[in-house]
Amino acid sequence: MKFSKKIIVIAVVCMLVIATFAGCSGKPATNDSEPSGDKKVKVGLIALEFGTQSFNDDILKGLKSAEEDLEVEAMSLEVPEVSDVANSLRTLIGQGAEFLVVSTSEFKDGMLEVAQEFPDVKFLYLSEVLEGYDNVMSIAYKEHEAAFLAGALGGLMTETNTIGAVLALEEDIQYRYQNGYKAGAMAVNPDAKVLTAFTNSYSDIGKGNEVANVMYSKGADFVGTYAGACNLGVFKAAEDAGEGKYAFGAANGQFDQSPEKIVASVVKPIDQAIHGIIEEYLAGKFDTSAPKALGLKESGVTLLYTPNEELLKTIPEDVKAIMDDLTEKVISEEIKVPSSEQELKDFNYKYEK
Incomplete structure (x- = not known):
């Protein structure tokens, strides 16, 4: 019985020593509610159709490029009808997407509805200039x-x-x-x-x-x-x-x-622009104060x-x-x-x- 008590005491002391050294290692304790360093950011894209060599396919190409080069997981979803836009965006958010790309004005109303519901989710809108939304960045191409x-x-x-x-x-x-x-x-x-x-x-x-x-x-x-x-x-x-x-x-x-x-x-060349914007987002930059306008001069x-x-x-x-x-x-x-x-x-x- 005494022998068993000694074993228990030694085990407790060892655990305390290990905990002490772990606390002095200089590494912060991990908080499960915060993203870990190796967690990939999920970026989503919706379209009525992919595979037709249209603008949406070029956007998807940019997402895939970011997936290869950066800590990004590309997600895409075909929307059955324009009326399904909001629910499709919610589906991607439910699957972990925190950055969503919306390409056409057909999707604008659904996007703004969901953007208000999820203020922490970022949206990139590619059809026209939009101002006054903290979580919506817009690009107007010339x-x-x-x-x-x-x-x-x-x-x-x-x-x-x-x-x-x-x-x-x-x-x-x-x-x-x-x-x-x-x-x-x-x-x-x-x-x-x-x-x-x-x-x-x-x-x-x-x-x-x-x-x-x-x-x-x-x-x-x-x-x-x-x-x-x-x-x-x-x-x-x-x-x-x-x-x-x-x-x-x-x-x-x-x-x-x-x-x-x-x-x-x-x-x-939207694929290049998408890659660059995602790279900036990963570095903590998501500026909605001034819509981007890209023409011949800006390539x-x-x-x-x-x-x-x-x-x-x-x-x-x-x-x-x-x-x-x-x-x-x-x-x-x-x-x-x-x-x-x-x-x-x-x-x-x-x-x-």
Whole structure:
């Protein structure tokens, strides 16, 4: 019995000694309510559809890149209907997401509803400028600047003096593209007619095809498109329209979707921007005080030419030189590209060599 008591006493003393040294080791005690150093931050993205080489796929590419390089776990979820946005965001939050990316104005109302419910969750909104929300950072791309270049290229290249643009929803991001595109054509070819139409969808490939077919039938020989998955329908229409009919792509370029028809693309390298913003967030920076605005100067948008050498040869060298000149003039702000309808009405720039 005495022997047993001695054993117990020795064990207690040893435990006290171990505890004392542990307390003096200089390492803080772990609090289960705080994230540990090796815990990955879960970043979520919702979209109506992935896999169509649209803007959402580029965002997802940025998340996957961050997952490879940073302490991040990428999460994505397809939303059945726009009415399901709020619940889809709640689902990702319930799965541990603390940073959510929302790409389109279709999702705006649902995002703001959930942002108020979860003030500690951060949201990155990519469709327009939003101010007054402590947990919502917004980015406004100057797609009108790259669209201006696409419109100018179409205006310089057209053989029919008619070009077109297929758009998605009637929202700011689409109006910016439309107004920039029209301004570009006007600047280099005052006689050019610009046809524009909205599909009222980012996902209806058939509608994109239908609208573009009408434009080609009306004489358009270049049709730009900025309508998500609808773009794929536009490219098919260009192929069906035959010789002398071309398209301008978007997203990541989409050149592989129609390598003989997509002459150039209005590109937003959003994957790089997403990677950078997440990296800043991990470093403790999430600034909602001043919305970001990214244009040609900031390398937020650009006009990317086709990698198809034969198709590229159809663009004359003097046209490329004009395009380079226009690009520099936009960057230097010698040309202020209109983004609104009123600015387009007031726009009177005429390019001279």
